[in-house]
Amino acid sequence: MQSELINTHVDLALISLYVFWVAFAALIYYLVRESRREGFPLLNEVRGELVVRNPMTPPPPKSFLTLHHGRIVPETPERDLTGLLSPLGLLPGAPLQPLGNPMADGVGPASYALRADVSDMTFDDNTPKIVPLRTAPAYSIAAEDPNPVGFAVITADGRVAGTVVDAWVDRSDMLIRYLEADAEGTTGQRRIVFPMFLATIDRNRREVNVVSVMSHQFLEAPGLQNPDTITLREEDRISGYFAGGHMYATPSRFGPVV
Missing domain, CATH: 3.90.50.10 (Photosynthetic Reaction Center, subunit H, domain 2)
Structure with a gap:
């Protein structure tokens, strides 16, 4: 004998749809937060000012188990290129001109990462x-x-x-x-x-x-x-x-x- 409560008072298809909407919204929220791990906070290339595109809180730090350093919270070291490159214009994304010996300085096509x-x-x-x-x-x-x-x-x-x-x-x-x-x-x-x-x-x-x-x-x-x-x-x-x-x-x- 089937339950009248489920058949007449609960719409399982509609509930499934609502659950899908909630899960999909949570997935979008998670992916947007994760995408803010690299390249944030945004800075204006010309003035160096903070550019706020979205007040969404960045995700908490994530730890990784590495071969050479054990478990770490990644803080990717960046090379200090101060005095090595100069933009050719005052527009965001302008090409950077080497100021010295680009091969010795390791910039442009000669660049390298701090592995x-x-x-x-x-x-x-x-x-x-x-x-x-x-x-x-x-x-x-x-x-x-x-x-x-x-x-x-x-x-x-x-x-x-x-x-x-x-x-x-x-x-x-x-x-x-x-x-x-x-x-x-x-x-x-x-x-x-x-x-x-x-x-x-x-x-x-x-x-x-x-x-x-x-x-x-x-x-x-x-x-x-x-x-x-x-x-x-x-x-x-x-x-x-x-x-x-x-x-x-x-x-x-x-x-x-x-």
Whole structure:
């Protein structure tokens, strides 16, 4: 026997609709609050004044369990770019003009993030993932591939900037990530690590071409704290430096094409 209370006095379909509306409104409220975690409070780019778009309260801090620092409340460190960039106009979103050496300052295409200043680790045995072959005897370059060790490093100005002395292997992905060169004229006192994917190997001429930088810029590239390991922050900075040279290495590369 069916209950007359449910059938005649309660409209389950209407109640379900009301529940859906309430849940959907709560979801929108939650997503809008979560979207205010990054980029708030809003500041006027020109005057630096606080711009209030919505008085909605920001969400409470959220903690994350990280590999290198344990459980933390993220406060993303920002690089201090004071005195390194200047806007070309007084309009919000105006392009920023480098004031000094953009490659050394790490701005624009040469910019880098303040990642953890520790080495990336392998998943299995928690050891540094990217290391030079001299410290990883279990790895070697395949016989059918050119071994760049001993090849001259030729930069965009056609000069010899160094000699390759080692290759850095990614033990997780099984590929060469970086090459290491003895800078020209330093006889081992200055070693340069540069991205493999920004270099072209010429087996016949025994050359490694790095066309993103000039010879003097190659010698001034960022170095490593430890000669046998590379940290996440160093990876970003080195990659940004050499990649940024495609735009900043010479005056002819800088600025708009047309």
